[in-house]
Amino acid sequence: MGNKLPKNWISSSIGELLDVNMGQSPPSSSYNTDGIGIPFMQGKTEFGDLYPEIRKYTTEPKKIVQAETVLLSVRAPIGPTNVSQAELCVGRGLAGISSNVLPLNFLLYYLRSIEDTLDAKGTGTTFKAISKDKLLETNFPLPPLAEQQRIVAKLDELFGHLDSLKTRLNNIPQILKNFKQTLLTQAVTGKLTEEWRVGKELEEWKEITVGEFMIEVKNKMNPMESDATNYIGLEHLLKDGGVINKSTSEDLKSSKTVFKKGDVLYGKLRPYLNKHDVVTFDGVCSTDILVYRNDFEDSSYFFNYYLGTESFIQKANSESKGINLPRVSSKTINQFSIAVPPKEEQTEIVKRVKYLFANADTIGVQYQSLKTNIDSLPQAILAKAFKGELVEQLDTDGDARDLLKEIQALKAVAAPKKKENTLTKTKSKRKIDKGKTKVIAKVPVKGTVKAETIKQFGIEANLMWLHLKTNVGLKKFTFDQVDLPPKYSYDRFKEELFELLDECRKLEKGPRLVQSYADGHISYQIKLK
Incomplete structure (x- = not known):
């Protein structure tokens, strides 16, 4: 259909159809949080999904809007909307938009559909804002009133389904996190390979200390006296495991710990952040990162799984010292008890965990892609609605030109x-x-x-x-x-x-x-x- 509107629609503007009340801030001396006066909103800070949360009041209101008025943010940022639930005072960051004829939700949906358009009309360097003139001249496609009501009903229905879908989708990251946590626990307690062990002549698991299982690497290097190499700081380690990035050591001045490919890095500062991983390259790291090594590669991965379990995180956190910057020492960790399986079983555990983690990560990627698509659906649906492509046009609806004349007559009386x-x-x-x-x-x-x-x-x-x-x-x-x-x-x-x-x-x-x-x-x- 392109930009062509249905035959019983008409292209109008916000200024022709709606009442626009640009906000004006009262004196700051009149503000209070004790409920004295009337509610006051300066901008979109108090916006919710639909209705704002009132936190401030004024005894000297300048611009007042009534209940069921669309609140439009007109200044840093431009475009977000909410609906007033009661009479309130609006500051210069907001405009009240209303109509005595058009349905409230029709206005709200349309303004939300042109949020990017309104933002593009804004000017200013420090605080981008849209002027009243620019707002009034903004295009507004007008269908007959009966069709407006059908559009609102359809949009309410579709967005209700979308909200339900989003709620279910938003549970997926936590489900994946719980799955990985359960998998790690089963891996280091033997439950993951319990059936695999049946019929095999294997050594028993051994209860030893971390210090007996892994070697703590304490080799230091002065970056100023050596060639540049890879550098890992705490900022490069992800919360709950993984290396997000790396830099080089050329600008470093203090001594750093040397690590090799296959070593396990563990951030001892704020252990509740659970920062650790097996590195795939050589380099140096911050002294707030502990380095552990085992000549058997799968032992390094098994130890990395152990570091990610909830039981280890809680124990490391409880043993940390310091209030503002809690740290757990290598001496403390080295005394922790760990159950170690035979090497053959370690290899099987690592293989299974990598496979199941890869599947979970694939689901995570699919979730992100689906979420991106779903997040773009509202604007696509709104675009169809205001091009006349969402609901059927009926001859019995009448012509929007007659409705426009009615609205103009009402506005002329009010002028x-x-x-x-x-x-x-x-x-x-x-x-x-x-x-x-x-x-x-x-x-x-x-x-x-x-x-x-x-x-x-x-x-x-x-x-x-x-x-x-x-x-x-x-x-x-x-x-x-x-x-x-x-x-x-x-x-x-x-x-x-x-x-x-x-x-x-x-x-x-x-x-x-x-x-x-x-x-x-x-x-x-x-x-x-």
């Missing part, structure tokens, strides 16, 4: 108007029955209705205000038909209208607001219960 000197007209005095109290109400035709007005003049008077304000009475109307006075914004009208209706609902009898959608239009009607 600030020129200042005009208009005299406030008032309705003639009328007696209103408010419970047992009789009051005389002056109902403003071009004024405002607030909670205190409702309490003072009662529901009947304010319903009269509503009729006069809208000039449509109890007929069905859309907000673009509402005749509002100068300086009276749509947002203000909507807020006060719903405040009035909330009060009406508390009564046994009274009006209610009905919202309906047909032929691409949202309409409202005041009905009497």
